[in-house]
Amino acid sequence: MARYELVKRSVALITLTNPPVNALSSAVRHAMAKSMERALNDPKVTAVVICGENGRFCGGADIREFAGPLRGPPLVPLLDAIEAGQKPVVAAIEGVALGGGFELALVCHYRIAHFKARLGLPEVTLGLLPAAGGTQRLPRLIGIPAALEMITTGRHLSAQEALKLGILDQVTEQNTCEVAVEFALRAVGKPLSSRRVSMLTTPCTPDLDALLEAVTMQVKKKARGVMAPLACIQAVRAAATMPYSKGIKRESELMATLFNSGQAQALQYCFFAQRTAGKWTLPNGAQWNNSKPREIRSAAIIGLGTMGRGIVVSLARVGISVIAVESEKKLLETGKQMVIGMLERDAKRRGVSASLNLLKFTLSLQDLKDVDLVIEAVFEDMALKKRVFQELSKVCRPATVLCTNTSGLDVDALAGVTDRPHLVVGMHFFSPAHVMKLLEVVCGPRSSSETIATAMSLGKRMGKVSVAVGNCPGFVGNRMLKPYLDQATFLLEEGATPEQVDKALEDFGFAMGVFRMSDLAGLDVGWRIRKESGLTGPDVDPKNPPRRRQGRRYCPVPDMICEQGRFGQKTGRGWYMYDKPGGTNAKPDPLIQNLLEMYRSRYGIQPRNISDQEIIERCLFALANEGFRILEDGIAARPEDIDVIYLFGYGFPRHRGGPMFYASMVGLERVLQRLEHYHQANPDVPHLEPSPLFKKLVACGSPPVQKWREHIKTMHSHL
Numbered sequence: 001m002a003r004y005e006l007v008k009r010s011v012a013l014i015t016l017t018n019p020p021v022n023a024l025s026s027a028v029r030h031a032m033a034k035s036m037e038r039a040l041n042d043p044k045v046t047a048v049v050i051c052g053e054n055g056r057f058c059g060g061a062d063i064r065e066f067a068g069p070l071r072g073p074p075l076v077p078l079l080d081a082i083e084a085g086q087k088p089v090v091a092a093i094e095g096v097a098l099g100g101g102f103e104l105a106l107v108c109h110y111r112i113a114h115f116k117a118r119l120g121l122p123e124v125t126l127g128l129l130p131a132a133g134g135t136q137r138l139p140r141l142i143g144i145p146a147a148l149e150m151i152t153t154g155r156h157l158s159a160q161e162a163l164k165l166g167i168l169d170q171v172t173e174q175n176t177c178e179v180a181v182e183f184a185l186r187a188v189g190k191p192l193s194s195r196r197v198s199m200l201t202t203p204c205t206p207d208l209d210a211l212l213e214a215v216t217m218q219v220k221k222k223a224r225g226v227m228a229p230l231a232c233i234q235a236v237r238a239a240a241t242m243p244y245s246k247g248i249k250r251e252s253e254l255m256a257t258l259f260n261s262g263q264a265q266a267l268q269y270c271f272f273a274q275r276t277a278g279k280w281t282l283p284n285g286a287q288w289n290n291s292k293p294r295e296i297r298s299a300a301i302i303g304l305g306t307m308g309r310g311i312v313v314s315l316a317r318v319g320i321s322v323i324a325v326e327s328e329k330k331l332l333e334t335g336k337q338m339v340i341g342m343l344e345r346d347a348k349r350r351g352v353s354a355s356l357n358l359l360k361f362t363l364s365l366q367d368l369k370d371v372d373l374v375i376e377a378v379f380e381d382m383a384l385k386k387r388v389f390q391e392l393s394k395v396c397r398p399a400t401v402l403c404t405n406t407s408g409l410d411v412d413a414l415a416g417v418t419d420r421p422h423l424v425v426g427m428h429f430f431s432p433a434h435v436m437k438l439l440e441v442v443c444g445p446r447s448s449s450e451t452i453a454t455a456m457s458l459g460k461r462m463g464k465v466s467v468a469v470g471n472c473p474g475f476v477g478n479r480m481l482k483p484y485l486d487q488a489t490f491l492l493e494e495g496a497t498p499e500q501v502d503k504a505l506e507d508f509g510f511a512m513g514v515f516r517m518s519d520l521a522g523l524d525v526g527w528r529i530r531k532e533s534g535l536t537g538p539d540v541d542p543k544n545p546p547r548r549r550q551g552r553r554y555c556p557v558p559d560m561i562c563e564q565g566r567f568g569q570k571t572g573r574g575w576y577m578y579d580k581p582g583g584t585n586a587k588p589d590p591l592i593q594n595l596l597e598m599y600r601s602r603y604g605i606q607p608r609n610i611s612d613q614e615i616i617e618r619c620l621f622a623l624a625n626e627g628f629r630i631l632e633d634g635i636a637a638r639p640e641d642i643d644v645i646y647l648f649g650y651g652f653p654r655h656r657g658g659p660m661f662y663a664s665m666v667g668l669e670r671v672l673q674r675l676e677h678y679h680q681a682n683p684d685v686p687h688l689e690p691s692p693l694f695k696k697l698v699a700c701g702s703p704p705v706q707k708w709r710e711h712i713k714t715m716h717s718h719l
């Protein structure tokens with residue numbers, strides 16, 4: 001857990017050895033305490049260097065231990081003892097120094113980092129604050145404004161930036177430990193008092209209150225209802241206004257308010273869920289660690305619409321050669337100019353040169369014969385997609401992997417028209433594809449494990465959070481969206497307004513309520529799908545009751561809105577009104593209010609007052625209920641995958657953990673009761689009927705999310 005060596009006859013080299021990130025587990029803290037004691041008591045030792053094994057200094061406290069009682073020596077006294085020691089201690093930082101790892105570096109008297117190292121205090125992203133002195137030492141070292149920014153955002157700094165801010169004493173391109181040992185030898189005998197950061201006076205900040213107020217407003221706006229950034233600000237205020245001994249107590253009190261909070265639990269769950277999502281597994285035993293992905297050096301994108309352009313950028317910026325195909329010269333030229341512009345802006349932002357030499361634009365599918373992988377991103381029309389896949393089958397070499405960027409069509413139907421169904425897989429990107437992190441990798445029943453591994457690994461290479469899902473209409477994300485949207489429109493029928501529903505969801509933490517989100521996405525897409533499925537339009541039997549379709553409750557208001565040409569932001573009118581087509585400033589529209597009033601009176605609906613609680617329960621419990629069905633149907637392998645999809649693709653607030661985690665936090669039994677209650681009131685809404693898996697979990701005593709998988713195991717899997 002910590003290796004102790006004597007080097008150069010007088011330097012104690014303490015190496016943290018807790019792979020993969022040398023987290024400060026109880027065993028590591030114990031071993032560190034012993035090693036430090038040994039170094040400080042050994043007369044041969046004149047200086048100490050602390051480093052981490054495998055090129056990683058330390059990833060911070062061991063997050064896995066947070067769920068249990070504290071064991072082993074607490075971190076704060078251990079760090080205080082290192083700082084107070086009479087021998088110089090040098091941190092040799094390679095890889096990462098994050099959270100408690102960064103706080104460990106702050107108590108060392110000198111800090112040397114490799115030029116590729118990253119440093120930061122990401123505790124806020126876990127619903128916590130840096131509680132091993134970080135909020136008190138960092139402001140003393142670099143001043144309140146810079147410390148505040150680092151602590152409230154959790155941003156990682158490069159070694160160069162940390163050097164500029166005065167966090168590091170030296171950055172090296174050589175062997176960091178060797179440089180640190182030499183540095184330590186030169187430090188022997190020099191006074192240490194000015195090197196003890198806790199003893200420094202926090203640099204004075206003019207107009208401290210105004211700064212703290214401004215940052216408070218900023219974080220409240222950015223992360224509505226999130227507690228940790230506000231607690232971070234209070235802790236940093238203590239560093240400016242209190243002596244260290246009092247500030248550290250304040251830090252600890254504030255940490256206590258966060259540590260057991262639901263928000264901290266949710267955010268830590270998200271951290272692990274995101275990592276679990278990459279670990280896909282199939283019923284046949286193939287999984288992430290035994291299936292080898294193909295190497296992808298070249299790819300082709302078919303269709304240069306919004307999605308296609310974003311995918312080209314995502315591929316080219318990680319060094320993959322891309323051939324982009326369009327059907328008409330004009331579309332090709334427009335797409336080309338847009339892609340080049342996007343890549344240039346992206347490269348400028350990242351301070352690198354744009355990889356334009358990797359791009360080729362063509363009108364001919366014949367140019368794709370040698371590519372390793374193709375992603376089809378044409379219009380969402382099955383007949384058109386089938387034609388493309390048939391053509392690809394003829395043109396591409398037999399080993400080329402064929403992917404479709406459909407948002408819900410049958411991947412296996414596409415595989416069926418090719419000569420290589422095992423090499424066909426869905427890659428469902430989210431718009432804009434070069435910005436959004438989520439990728440649903442849709443595994444058809446005939447997709448081979450190598451194909452799935454290839455798509456998952458390509459997603460990772462593009463910096464996406466990739467989740468393997470099964471093949472069904474809408475896959476996971478869009479399938480769940482339906483009951484959520486249905487509930488929102490039923491609420492309008494019953495008396496709510498779009499702005500009331502949106503406000504309740506935004507107060508819950510969504511960046512955008514469901515109606516604002518629909519206006520942004522465009523209302524015409526859903527309208528076309530409803531027309532195609534016979535739910536609205538001329539194909540509907542006139543004898544069909546107006547608010548029922550296929551025996552179920554149906555709300556025609558979204559269709560009525562589209563019939564008026566209100567397609568959302570792009571037409572300047574939708575559920576809201578906007579200053580102009582393409583405008584983003586949503587204002588309530590009296591015409592919608594009128595439309596709803598007339599609609600209710602036409603159907604004799606007596607509007608009632610609807611509470612925010614009802615809005616949240618109906619929208620979000622219906623969402624989670626569909627999640628249970630998805631687990632039951634084997635379309636997602638585990639609840640974590642569903643939550644990750646909603647966090648990264650649909651703006652579900654991270655501090656609520658995702659729809660499945662949220663249901664478990666509310667209590668499955670309570671959610672079940674509420675669903676039963678709403679279903680009784682709406683027996684013609686099957687989405688409100690609790691799913692059998694949901695009932696089974698409640699009957700089993702509502703186990704925590706991480707244990708649900710044990711109850712799903714026996715069920716059918718589409719993965």
Ligand SMILES: CCC[C@H](O)CC(=O)SCCNC(=O)CCNC(=O)[C@H](O)C(C)(C)COP(=O)([O-])OP(=O)([O-])OC[C@H]1O[C@@H](n2cnc3c(N)ncnc32)[C@H](O)[C@@H]1OP(=O)([O-])[O-]
Pocket residue numbers: 020021023059060061062063064075096098099100101103122123126128129130131132134272275276
């Ligand atoms: C009093 C205390 C106060 C203190 O202020 C509180 C803290 O320090 S709070 C902590 C503040 N620190 C942070 O918030 C840093 C959190 N960590 C990170 O940001 C990234 O993991 C890191 C950048 C370090 C490496 O990225 P990468 O190279 O892409 O690799 P990866 O991300 O895939 O992780 C590999 C494996 O390591 C696991 N694991 C990682 N960290 C921890 C941990 N601290 N603990 C336990 N486990 C951890 C991770 O789950 C994964 O496990 P698995 O079973 O293989 O799936």
